[in-house]
Amino acid sequence: MFKNKILVVSEIFYPEGGGAEYATYLILKLLAEAGFRITMVTGTKKPAHIEGVRYYVTDLLGNWNRVKRFMYVSMLSRQRWFLKLLRDHDIFYIPLMAYPLISLAKKYGLKTIVHIHNYVPVRYHGVKYYFEKDVLGVLEGMKMGVFHEVYVHNSVARTLALPISYAVFMLSREWIKDADKLICVSRRQAQIIAKNLPDVTKNIRVIYNPLPEISNVEKRLDEGPTFLYVGGGSYIKGYHILVKMLKMLGERNAFKAKFMLTNIYSKRQQEELTKLKKKYRIDIEILGRISYEELLKAYSKAWALLFPSIWEEPLPYAIIESMLLKTIPIAPRAGGIPEIVNGTKAESFLFEPGNLNSFADALKRIAEMDSPELIEIGEEIRYHIIKKFSNTKNELLEIFDL
Incomplete structure (x- = not known):
């Protein structure tokens, strides 16, 4: 009928x-x-x-x-x-x-x-x-x-x-x-x-x-801390915040980590990232626009997703996707993000919007965790988001x- x-x-x-x-x-x-x-x-x-x-x-x-x-x-x-x-x-x-x-x-x-x-x-x-x-x-x-x-x-x-x-x-x-x-x-x-x-x-x-139509992926974490950023060179997605944070980590020589960057970057932005990479010896890999399969592989290796958006995103699919793919989102406490992660261990990795120290501290805490703990939290947030929706x-x- x-x-x-x-x-x-x-x-x-x-x-x-x-x-x-x-x-x-x-x-x-x-x-x-x-x-x-x-x-x-x-x-x-x-x-x-x-x-x-x-x-x-x-x-x-x-x-x-x-x-x-x-x-x-x-x-x-x-x-x-x-x-x-x-x-x-x-x-x-x-x-x-x-x-x-x-x-x-x-x-x-x-x-x-x-x-x-x-x-x-x-x-x-x-x-x-x-x-x-x-x-x-x-x-x-x-x-x-x-x-x-x-x-x-x-x-x-x-x-x-x-x-x-x-x-x-x-x-x-x-x-x-x-x-x-x-x-x-x-x-x-x-x-x-x-x-x-x-x-x-x-x-x-x-x-x-x-919920987005996403296959369940097995986490195969890189040996060292690996972070994924999917916002490209977008101002509102916080590209400039990411650059400032990378510079801060480089100046402090805080910890060794790999940063995978997907999506589109202008020539100027690519040059900026290359200079950061050389000056501070930061492992930055610009993946650019990649296929869905390649993105799943990146999520599989990533210890966390970096999401420094500067607007109050009502319900960002990037956060939801990362949780479905068992990847902890490091994101601002703004918009609909807090209610998405509310009640999970991922909640403790939210940072105050625009606060570089708070953002960098969340990365440092992730970098100090071991694989079993990361995988455990990943399983928890996947179960949480499926139930919540x-x-x-x-x-x-x-x-x-x-």
Whole structure:
């Protein structure tokens, strides 16, 4: 027996994007297997196939700035084929930023569900840095917007266009209030959303994302302390924090360890890491973009994952993956991270955001541990994360069931 018909509008879809798009893929797969009839409207040219999901690919959706998204989504709202889709479905699901369509979906009598994977409704750039207040005024918000454009995108054009984009952002804060349900992915994220938008508090539901599809791997730890970093040269993922910490360890000659770095690094960053390696004789291996199989091998050898992110990530998949792969995450006590590791021995390896001494101390304590202890903690955190996320499926099925 078929259940409700769900219309999904997602500007991009897995394999494009990052954690939010992957989570959406897992959620739709789960719902399709449960019997929901799903139609996906996206701008991704080759979306990942899910059995039972019907796809509409359109040039009116894409991974663009707020102003362009708003203009093209408005055009989508006037397309006959899209209006017909609205008439043919029961639930309207927004996993990204198609907020201008909420009122239209409500007009057609659809229950509207918005999934929030970052801070898009309450931050111009979708990122809530650990060093900023939970609630910002307009001027403060615009200042943080400039900060983000300069340090993350390094774009003069985006910075100059900020006032227009910010106006659209302010509209989106109003659009989202019409949604029937808002799904947040951690309690800390829900708290920040509610503080900024008190009117939506009653509609918020916290549901963890489905666990990623990862094989169980046997830990084959390197003989010496080995640390894995997967954030690439990203500013918000804390690349600059990692570099400062490596320099500190080198100057102190604290302990010998190997550092495996995956993902993309600019030429300047590669040169910077090479200089650190030579000056302090630190064993730094830049692996770059590697295959899934190679990443699993890296996790198998790693004593711990380094995750110096500088924003309050609601539910980072990198932390979840490391726990599933029995690898202790060394991460800031910010965002949804504390509630993920709460109650495990990995909790003691969280550090105060931005505190290099606290970060370095966590590495030192890992380096002083022996293999049996590391493997024991690894088994504990894998069991913990599987149990903690065990009710996700039932909670998602419940919220999508009229």
